[in-house]
Amino acid sequence: MVECFMTGLDGITTKIDSPEPGCWVNVVNPSPDEASWLESTVGIVPEFVRSALDEEETSHIDYDEDVNQTLVIVDYPSAEDVEDMQDPSMLQYTTLPISIIFLRNQNIIVTVSLQESPIVQDMASGRVRQVNTRMRTRFLLQMLLRISQSYLVCLRRIDRLSTKTEQHLYGSMRNEELLQMLSLEKSLVYFSTSLKSAEVTLNKIMHGHMITLYEEDQDLMEDVMIEVHQAQEMCNIYSNILSGTMDAYASVISNNLNIVMKVLTVITIVMAIPNIVFGFYGMNVGLPFEGLPFVDSWLFPTLLAVAACLVAAYIFKRKGLWR
Structure with missing residues (x-):
């Protein structure tokens, strides 16, 4: 133009x-x-x-x-x-x-x-x-x-x-x-x-x-x-x-990505505890506490796994690894 x-x-x-x-x-x-x-x-x-x-x-x-x-x-x-x-x-x-x-x-x-x-x-x-x-x-x-x-x-x-x-x-x-x-x-x-x-x-x-x-x-x-x-x-x-x-x-x-990865790692560790507990009780070997009541049922390992998870979660929280 x-x-x-x-x-x-x-x-x-x-x-x-x-x-x-x-x-x-x-x-x-x-x-x-x-x-x-x-x-x-x-x-x-x-x-x-x-x-x-x-x-x-x-x-x-x-x-x-x-x-x-x-x-x-x-x-x-x-x-x-x-x-x-x-x-x-x-x-x-x-x-x-x-x-x-x-x-x-x-x-x-x-x-x-x-x-x-x-x-x-x-x-x-x-x-x-x-x-x-x-x-x-x-x-x-x-x-x-x-x-x-x-x-x-x-x-x-x-x-x-x-x-x-x-x-x-x-x-x-x-x-x-x-x-x-x-x-x-x-x-x-x-x-x-x-x-x-x-x-x-x-x-x-x-x-x-x-x-x-x-x-x-x-x-x-x-x-x-x-x-x-x-x-x-x-x-x-x-x-x-x-x-x-x-x-x-x-x-x-x-930083946010690092926090997410840290939380996921903690959750993975805590969630692995029940697998470890039930893995021991699934073995055909002698285990401690056999004379206690409810040892032969699933209630005892379940309570043991829950208690272990709570203890692990408390420790991670005290160390600031889990908010």
């Missing part, structure tokens, strides 16, 4: 039919024909197009001096498609690249994403204030700020969900809660990796060698850096908490 937007002199951004100087071209999951159109008609370097369509591309900035074009790739958070997950009720995030390409000779800015992005939708729908397609640097910083804010939103959601899942774990040790915690921990790993790469990209942008930074954009650039640093700190804190919680519950599960 290809859309073109232009900010008029009145400050309102509207759709236009074809690219023209000062416009913004938004491309979502382009077909081979649309990718060729970006190269032939818009004039983007083929290497930049291939990088923009690579799902595994990490955040970075690149500049081509020959055609005076700059490529900025950053990752934004995205929830996993429930159709691709074994349990649709689970939440897991991943990160996807979004590419912003500056074409200075054509005075055009192009964004390329592999799927519909709420970041781009907010920019196009007017939810982000003062969007101006003619001001490329500010447009880039506004998009970066929106991406960093989306990380914070997702991190707060992960924190709420991990707290809720932890409360469920207090009452049960089901695999579903543990798998959800594992999914959240994996999401934080994706976030941490993407935020570190984004910080490196932002530092290169701040130097102003590849993208011209204007004085009026300094405050916006500082806001982006602050949001990214805050997202990094939150990601590290939540990751440490979640990792500690997973380790604690692993220890609890292991």
Whole structure:
């Protein structure tokens, strides 16, 4: 899908039919024909197009001096498609690249994403204030700020969900809660990796060698850096908490298993006592207490077995082996 937007002199951004100087071209999951159109008609370097369509591309900035074009790739958070997950009720995030390409000779800015992005939708729908397609640097910083804010939103959601899942774990040790915690921990790993790469990209942008930074954009650039640093700190804190919680519950599960095995062992020993007693009385040999009454009946060995079981149970309980 290809859309073109232009900010008029009145400050309102509207759709236009074809690219023209000062416009913004938004491309979502382009077909081979649309990718060729970006190269032939818009004039983007083929290497930049291939990088923009690579799902595994990490955040970075690149500049081509020959055609005076700059490529900025950053990752934004995205929830996993429930159709691709074994349990649709689970939440897991991943990160996807979004590419912003500056074409200075054509005075055009192009964004390329592999799927519909709420970041781009907010920019196009007017939810982000003062969007101006003619001001490329500010447009880039506004998009970066929106991406960093989306990380914070997702991190707060992960924190709420991990707290809720932890409360469920207090009452049960089901695999579903543990798998959800594992999914959240994996999401934080994706976030941490993407935020570190984004910080490196932002530092290169701040130097102003590849993208011209204007004085009026300094405050916006500082806001982006602050949001990214805050997202990094939150990601590290939540990751440490979640990792500690997973380790604690692993220890609890292991301890519970040891307790169960200990109880089963004690029960097995106690239940083996009647077999031993009746085994002796089933032998054709002389036994003690033959002169006592009821020795020839099953009552005496039964009472003896019960008494031995009670004594064994009392001893195990005194030693703390049986609660």
